Amino acid sequence: MMLTISHRVRTDIRDIIVAEAGERRNKSTKEMNNSQFSLANRKQLADLLDNRYDGLRYRAREKRATRANALRKSLIEEYGEKKGATAVARQIEASNRKIQELSIELKQLGFEYDESGLQLFDDRSNPLDDIIDKRVDKEIGSRADIDARFDSAQIAMMTVASLEDAEKLLKSVSEI
Numbered sequence: 001m002m003l004t005i006s007h008r009v010r011t012d013i014r015d016i017i018v019a020e021a022g023e024r025r026n027k028s029t030k031e032m033n034n035s036q037f038s039l040a041n042r043k044q045l046a047d048l049l050d051n052r053y054d055g056l057r058y059r060a061r062e063k064r065a066t067r068a069n070a071l072r073k074s075l076i077e078e079y080g081e082k083k084g085a086t087a088v089a090r091q092i093e094a095s096n097r098k099i100q101e102l103s104i105e106l107k108q109l110g111f112e113y114d115e116s117g118l119q120l121f122d123d124r125s126n127p128l129d130d131i132i133d134k135r136v137d138k139e140i141g142s143r144a145d146i147d148a149r150f151d152s153a154q155i156a157m158m159t160v161a162s163l164e165d166a167e168k169l170l171k172s173v174s175e176i
Contacts, residue, residue: 149173 037045051057080086106112110128112121120129137145153173160166 048056077086080089103113107121110121110126112119120126120132150173153169156169157166160169
């Protein structure tokens with residue numbers, strides 16, 4: 001025989017289970033179960049639901065975050081496929097692989113490429129570095145040449161007789 005409830009009665013899951021078994025629950029048993037729990041016991045049970053690193057709430061949040069990330073990723077892929085972004089992304093991936101291959105080839109040649117253009121690969125043993133430095137020094141002079149020029153002008157400045165001579169000396173040094 002199945003017991004049915006014709007009007008809305010506040011019940012808990014234990015009342016439903018007992019009712020399905022064909023019996024009625026004794027209210028005094030319910031009261032006795034509640035009276036056996038002290039405030040400390042209730043606090044411990046409530047603490048199970050607290051916001052702690054290893055608690056149930058934390059694990060539920062982590063599980064939700066994992067599921068949300070997976071769902072988000074699949075939705076992005078779905079909308080990307082519909083909008084044609086997936087094909088463009090594949091082209092970018094292929095281009096990036098090609099860029100990596102070309103970058104390796106450039107490094108083998110002693111160069112690298114960045115937003116400012118072609119550069120020497122930053123390696124102290126790069127022979128091109130010395131060749132280029134020597135050519136720069138040959139064409140425009142070295143820092144030592146500039147220092148020597150200014151040192152001699154500084155000494156000569158001590159012996160100038162007039163302001164016009166000092167001006168000529170400064171003009172000759174500043175023309176680099």
